[in-house]
Structure formats: structure tokens, C-alpha cells
Amino acid sequence: MMPFLVLCLFGCAQQSELSLFDKVEIQILYRDTLSVRALESMPGSVGFGGSGGLFGSVDTRDYSVRTGRIEYQGYFPEFRATGHTATDFFLLSAGSPALLYKTGDQGSMELVYEDHHPEVFYDSMAFWDDKNGVAVGDAMQGCLSILITRDGGNTWKKQSCKVLPRALPGEGAFAASNTNIAIAGPACWIVTSRGRIVYSPDKGTTWEVLASPLEPESETQGLYSLDFFNGEQGYAVGGDFTQPQGNTQNKLATQDGGKTWSFEASGEFPGYKSCVQYVPGRAGRDLVAVGFTGIAYSADRGVSWQPLSDTGFYSLRFVDDSTAVASGRGTIARLRFR
Helix, strand or coil, X not given: CHHHHHHHHHHHHHHHCCCCCCCEEEEEEEEEEEEEEEEEEECCEEEEEECCCXXXXXXXXXXXXXXXXXXXXXXCCCEEEEEECCCCEEEEECCCCEEEEEECCCCCEEEEEEECCCCCCEEEEEECCCCCEEEEEEEECCEEEEEEECCCCCCCEECCHHHCCCCCCCCCCCCCCCCCEEEECCEEEEECCCXXXXXXXXXXXXXXXXXXXXXXXXXXXXXXXXXXXXXXXXXXXXXECCCCCCCCCXXXXXXXXXXXXXXXXXXXXXXXXXEEEECCCCCCCCEEEEECCEEEEECCCCCCCEEEECCCCCEEEECCCCEEEEEEEEEEEEEEEC
């Protein structure tokens, strides 16, 4: 039994080693004149929302694409936020009016929340579980616009500024990829256009601001996206989309649940990116970031990065440990990392 045990352990150790990606294969699944910035990973599919009222899903069994369009009082909303529960898919539009739709009982999208304030602008949404969800928008009346649902998205309530941290002048959240919000357990982190991290430890009951070393120098510079591997390890990316080659102080990492953040690869590739995601099944080692500047990959927890493709995308979501769905200007694609 001993030789077999040794052989098995040796073989298992070899199999557990994680290979590095050095290329990505891009398969275009859908083309249109519209832009898609919001993706949502769901069992068996990836949902999406875009400009011109576009929404739909990618079936991750055969990568077929289904689409629909929503019209509201003669115009087509621009959807930049999506979310889901076990039973429903959600779409939230940017700009005024803010329109939040959920899967209806009759097989069509049902409007469950609207806000007609002329300054309203929502950026991202996510769910902790099948009952509790959150959406974030640009600051109004002194605080970020934060919506909370406690009944699975049937109703939504805007949080009072009395229970939220005071916003900085002009603070919001870039509606670039529906990844301004990260959730792990009951915790929630939100990155803002002013480089701050707004945090809730208890499903949006209380909120505070966590310190960040980033101090944006312009309205277009800040944090655009973040992801958490678990309740402690997280990574955020951003920059300035008007100066996309700028790579100084645009990548941040935390190892303590966001209490402290440090710059990674500052002054090194990549520059501006609009979305970052941990690669599943790789123990928090690997990350992929995308932007209209291309696809970047890290195999050391974001300490260093390498380019994989110049093809631009706004957002991506992983389907498994080597496959993702990505979206961009007029494009939805399947990415296979090798």
C-alpha cells in the first residue's frame, strides 16, 4: 500500500499545480451597434444589459445568445447594472429616469422601481442572497444613492443620507462594468469615483468609509472596479479613461477585508482598466482585467501583470476556471484562456 500511496500523493500534487495563461482565444457570439457594459453570472447563463434597451442572456451550454429590448414611454433605457436571485433577473438603467426591472410573472420584464429626479444616475447592483440586494448610484443631496431590497427585489427603498457616509463633492461610481460593488458573505464594498471604498459589514444596515491611498486628480480618474476572492482578499482597478496609458496608482490590493489597501504594480502595466475578476478555482492567485485597451492577466495576486490581447472589452464574468463571457462596444464574446 505504501508505494501506491506515495505515487498517488505525488500525482495529486502534480495535478493540483495551476498552469499559467499565456494566450486567450476570442469567439464573437453577438454583434450589434449597441454597447453592453453590464454582465451577470447565473446558473447556466450570463445575463446582460446594454444601451438602447438591450438585454438578454448567453447560454453557457452552447453559447447561444437570446436578446430582447425594453421601451419606456417612447425611449429605450441604457442598462448599465444587472443582478439576479434564484428566481429573477434584474436590470437597472443609468440616467434619469432610473428604471429598475425584474423578471415578471407573465414572462416579461416588470418595472418595480423608478426615480425621476433629474440628477439620478445608477451605476451597479448586486445581491447578497435571494432576499437582500443593493444598488449604488452617484451622490445626490450629500450622499451616494443606495437602494436596498429586503424582499427579493419586489420593492426597493432608497437609503437616507442620515445613515450613509457623507459624499465628497462630485462623488459617484463609474458605470463602466457593473463591478463597482463586491460582496462576500454579509459584507459589501463599493468603489467610488473619488477613490474611496464605502463598506457595509451587515448587508447594508450600516455603512462606513474605509481608507484608500488613492487621491484622484481629475473627475475621470478613480476606481472603476473591484472583486473579492473571499472576505479578506480583494483587488481594485481603475485609472483615467481619458489617459488610458497612465499606470500610476491605479491598482489596489487588500488582505484584511478592505481595512487597509496598498498600491500594486504602480507605474507598471496595465494602465486604465474598467473591470477586474478573480479567476475561479485558482486559490485567489489569478486575476484578469479588461478595458477598451485590452485584456491583462496576473498570476501573482496582482503584483505583476502581462498583456494577453489588445482586443477591448468593458466587462467580463467567468463561467469556469478558463472560460469567460466578455462584453464591449457592440460585442459579446466567449474568452477561452490557455
